[in-house]
Amino acid sequence: MPTEPRKTIAIIPAWGGNKRIPRKNIRCFNSRP
Numbered sequence: 455m456p457t458e459p460r461k462t463i464a465i466i467p468a469w470g471g472n473k474r475i476p477r478k479n480i481r482c483f484n485s486r487p
Contacts, residue, residue: 464483
């Protein structure tokens with residue numbers, strides 16, 4: 455039985471002024487902004 459590769463997608467809600475994740479509004483994930 456062949457298995458399909460799994461795709462992982464994450465959404466991390468963070469406030470625009472959050473200091474723990476610098477530049478998070480333009481952070482790339484899996485080569486995508």
